[in-house]
Amino acid sequence: QSALTQPASVSGSPGQSITISCTGTNSDVGGYNYVSWYQQHPGKAPKLMIYDVSNRPSGVSNRFSGSKSGDTASLTISGLQAEDEADYYCSSYTSSTTWVFGGGTRLTVL
Amino acid sequence: QVQLVQSGAEVKKPGASVKVSCKASGYTFTGYYMHWVRQAPGQGLEWMGWINPNSGGAIYAQKFQGRVTLTRDTSISTAYVELSRLRSDDTAVYYCVRYTYDTSGYYSDYWGQGTLVTVSS
Numbered sequence: 001q002s003a004l005t006q007p008a009s010v011s012g013s014p015g016q017s018i019t020i021s022c023t024g025t026n027s028d029v030g031g032y033n034y035v036s037w038y039q040q041h042p043g044k045a046p047k048l049m050i051y052d053v054s055n056r057p058s059g060v061s062n063r064f065s066g067s068k069s070g071d072t073a074s075l076t077i078s079g080l081q082a083e084d085e086a087d088y089y090c091s092s093y094t095s096s097t098t099w100v101f102g103g104g105t106r107l108t109v110l
Numbered sequence: 111q112v113q114l115v116q117s118g119a120e121v122k123k124p125g126a127s128v129k130v131s132c133k134a135s136g137y138t139f140t141g142y143y144m145h146w147v148r149q150a151p152g153q154g155l156e157w158m159g160w161i162n163p164n165s166g167g168a169i170y171a172q173k174f175q176g177r178v179t180l181t182r183d184t185s186i187s188t189a190y191v192e193l194s195r196l197r198s199d200d201t202a203v204y205y206c207v208r209y210t211y212d213t214s215g216y217y218s219d220y221w222g223q224g225t226l227v228t229v230s231s
Binding site for chain 1 (some may be wrong): 215
């Protein structure tokens, strides 16, 4: 199972919106609505930001949203804040009843 | 409250095995799948496998087939990951992760604090 494809880095200024893509295949992202997104700050455990493509866990800011089209899922962060600077990972359920992560995207808030 | 408390850091030699534990509390241990994820220093997250604590059945990532074993002891609400034939590139932080799988979806909701396993001669 190959890792999902994410851009290595994205950046944006405070107040702007950014989108991180996550591309898989029809055996993972495209085949199931079990796509999650995680935020990870240095030295910390990952934090779930989006699950099942577009659902936000309780306590996660509504500035975070998720979507999917075909084999590509996306995470959008609106109204960028300095605290959003972190690594972001997507993850998807697969047809092998396994899970797979993306390679991760470093978000820099300029 | 839900807690996943993992065992302490380990240092192992190449070729050895390591077994990391994850003690769950605050919920019914057999009611949720337990996954294991690792992260090498400066690298991304890597999914290793999951176990159904109720049945003991486990599914492994292809990369780790034959080298990893997931087990559990329901009497003490503890899950284990054992990795054999360790190599230097197995140096990583290993996390246990509780997943919810029901009508509300399929997602991780609690992570252990992580266990650093260092493989070095």
